[in-house]
Amino acid sequence: MRFSKQREAVYNVLCQTTSHPDVAWIYARTREIIPNISIATVYRNLQELLSIGKIKKLSAEGYAERYDANVSDHAHLVCSCCGKIVDIDMSQVDVKHSIAGVDRYEITFYGCCDECRNNKDASQNKQ
Amino acid sequence: MRFSKQREAVYNVLCQTTSHPDVAWIYARTREIIPNISIATVYRNLQELLSIGKIKKLSAEGYAERYDANVSDHAHLVCSCCGKIVDIDMSQVDVKHSIAGVDRYEITFYGCCDECRNNKDASQNKQ
DNA sequence: AATTATATGATAAACTTTATCATTTATTTT
DNA sequence: AAAATAAATGATAAAGTTTATCATATAATT
Numbered sequence A, B: 001m002r003f004s005k006q007r008e009a010v011y012n013v014l015c016q017t018t019s020h021p022d023v024a025w026i027y028a029r030t031r032e033i034i035p036n037i038s039i040a041t042v043y044r045n046l047q048e049l050l051s052i053g054k055i056k057k058l059s060a061e062g063y064a065e066r067y068d069a070n071v072s073d074h075a076h077l078v079c080s081c082c083g084k085i086v087d088i089d090m091s092q093v094d095v096k097h098s099i100a101g102v103d104r105y106e107i108t109f110y111g112c113c114d115e116c117r118n119n120k121d122a123s124q125n126k127q
Numbered sequence C: 001a002a003t004t005a006t007a008t009g010a011t012a013a014a015c016t017t018t019a020t021c022a023t024t025t026a027t028t029t030t
Numbered sequence D: 001a002a003a004a005t006a007a008a009t010g011a012t013a014a015a016g017t018t019t020a021t022c023a024t025a026t027a028a029t030t
Helices: A005-015 A024-033 A039-051 A114-126 B005-015 B024-034 B039-051 B114-126
Strands: A056-058 A064-067 A072-079 A085-089 A093-097 A102-111 B056-059 B066-067 B074-079 B085-089 B093-097 B101-112
Touching: A005 A024, A005 A039, A024 A039, A039 A056, A056 A114, A093 A102, B005 B024, B005 B039, B024 B039, B093 B101
Parallel strands: A072 A102, B074 B101
Antiparallel strands: A056 A064, A072 A085, A093 B093, A102 B101, B056 B066, B074 B085
């Protein structure tokens, strides 16, 4: 597979964020680099990058499909306050199971991210 | 909220399967009960049932959004052979974590379901 | 330089989901 | 029971998302 400047741009845009963006965001960003890039090219390259394992797709309930250039084993925390998806290191997670045939798993936590929790605490202290 | 016969039909269709179907499947099935039901009504009722917690929506990487009338705490196994999603009882799963602010999590296992594993074994024994 | 293979941009087509609105159905009030 | 009110529906338009098509462009190979 060739690594065209379009494919490079899509990949770099994803590498430079930890925000797990959707296609619309990725498209907007790559257009800052290659103004006339086609949305079709963005979709195509996301698929290609997925198929060679350079990126991951992640599904959080009710949200549009999002992409992640961090392909290392990690979990996600979906913040119920701000909707942000935060990376969670697997050193913080311990999963044991007795299911036959499993070769991997994805775990998504739902709750309040550090940032929102700090904001809440701060506003409560004021009262 | 009223429980119209359309809402009832959508809910019953979901209750009578463990296949975690998508909207298209649910629509087809409810039309067997109410032939002139509108696709809009199906979407609407899925949203309503979601909002009152009677059903759950689940996201598996790369698949369309699927629905589940089993709202008890359980996990899923997505079969990499046949694509089927199988319910996993939480007694088979033990998750420990040290993440602050978390109130729940969703865990999805990927691998080979019992059925496919049995088929594989059978075909290998023949050789 | 010519040939071959791959990727692209533009856009149409397909598909999914939501919004609109007049009509229908159910509930409440009188 | 009839009238008034509220909620849900069906049909369909609109919006949004993703894939397919194809002529052109770009890169690699011969």
